Amino acid sequence: MIARTGTCPGAAALVFGTLLAAPAMAQFAKPEDAIKYRQSAFTVMGNHMGRLAAMAKGERPYDAAAAQSSARIIDTIAKLPWEAFVPGSDQGKTGAKPELFANLADVRSLAERLNGETGKLTEAAGNLDAMRKQVGATGAACKACHEKYRNM
């Protein structure tokens, strides 16, 4: 659980960093494990976003059941990577920019935006037009974080 600290970004970063680090480190024996975990989550999520995008663009036939299945997977996995930006995991085979680790409150806010969008994805995926719109909104939430914090 992340404490909210109102409008003070410095304090938010401190509280988020502290709360993130303590329980999360216990989930990963080594920083490399945290990197591998978050990259794995992004890989699975990206694959299913690709399936939805292909249907949205008409590159693949729209299949409501398959789309909703992918949407459910995305919504589950989109909640996972954030605890894995633990201390020490800014080094090694990571595409995360150093700035990410100095702005964890902003990352949390961007993650919450993403989770808000993925939460609407399963229902939207039941209808092609609604899915197109919601895939766009979800992709925009992905991109907002990638542009700031991921080495392309």
Add this chain to the structure above:
Amino acid sequence: MIARTGTCPGAAALVFGTLLAAPAMAQFAKPEDAIKYRQSAFTVMGNHMGRLAAMAKGERPYDAAAAQSSARIIDTIAKLPWEAFVPGSDQGKTGAKPELFANLADVRSLAERLNGETGKLTEAAGNLDAMRKQVGATGAACKACHEKYRNM
């Protein structure tokens, strides 16, 4: 969807192989993508199995909400890797034994056993004793496939 073919293993393998290959290949641009996808799913699943095992063994305090969250993630992700054993993905950076690709009907059967066990995991994770038992049954289902088809 996998067609059931009764008690004829040869036909089952053929039907499973064919149905697996056709739609699944479309989900992965290259065999390497399929390998990365299934390994990513196993990484995330393994991490959460580790969290439950640590609680089951008393290495970490039991937390019902955290355990049930991990159980839900495991049950979702345990359904994913199987479509990714596509033709061509027996080569490259994979720990899958060649025998796996010659026995896809058996793999499917082992996957169904696993999914049966993970389907019971979330409810079980609400109680420490029930969780211990179900983590054991789930781990045994993982192991049954690893012993036959994974290079250790």
